[in-house]
Amino acid sequence: MGRVVSPLEDLDEAPRQGDEGAPEAWIEFDPEIAPAAAQLERGDHLVLLTWLDRADRDVLQVHPRDDPNRPLTGVFSTRSPDRPNPVGLHDVEVLEVDDARIRVSGLEALDGTPILDVKPQLGRAETR
C-alpha cells in the first residue's frame, strides 16, 4: 500500500493528535496502487488510516493520556494507540502532490508507519 515518511522517529516525541504540533509528512504509495490516488489534489481534506505498528496490541485499558490520576479506562473510550487493532485515524490536508506521493499537514504517525487506507472527509452529499 504505502507508508509515512516523517521526521518523527521516536514514540516519545510524537504528539498525541495531529493538531497538537505534529509535523508535515509525505505519504508514499506503492506503484501498484497509485491509480487509487490519481485524483488526490492539493487542498483535499482526507482521513488517513494507518496501522500503528509500534503499538502494544495486548492493552485493553489505560489511564487516559498516561495520567495515573485518571481511572483505568477501556481503550474503546480513548484514543490510545495501544489497543487490540491499532488503526490510526488522522484528519489531514493535502499540501502537495508529486506523482505517487502526497505531502500532508500535521501527522502524528511515526516514520515508516504503514498506510491502510485513504478516504475523503465526508462533506455535502453531492460530493460523496
Place this chain on the structure above:
Amino acid sequence: MGRVVSPLEDLDEAPRQGDEGAPEAWIEFDPEIAPAAAQLERGDHLVLLTWLDRADRDVLQVHPRDDPNRPLTGVFSTRSPDRPNPVGLHDVEVLEVDDARIRVSGLEALDGTPILDVKPQLGRAETR
C-alpha cells in the same frame, strides 16, 4: 474482536452512508476484549471501524456512486467500499449497553461484518 448484528443482509439494500436511512444495529464484542468496551455508555459518539469483508479489494478506480456519467476516480478520492484495504468508518451514537454488546444508531454495515476498532469521536482536548 466482534461483529455487527444487523437486519441488513444484502449489499443491494445497504445505504451508502449511515445517515442515509441505515438501521440500528448491535455490536457484539468477543468476551476476551470486553474490558476494552467497559466504559462505553449510552449517548457516546463513536467512530466504529469495520472490515468490509464483502468488498472487492482489486478495485482501484470507480465511477462515484455507480453513476457512469461520473468519470473513473481513484478510490482514495471516494467512499467506495471496494478498495485495497476495505476499512469502513462509521460515526454512530450508543443507544444502549448490554454487557459486552452495544446498540448503535444508523449503521450501513452488513450483518456479520467484523469490527476492527472503536474510538471516541474527537471533541475538546480535555476529553481526549
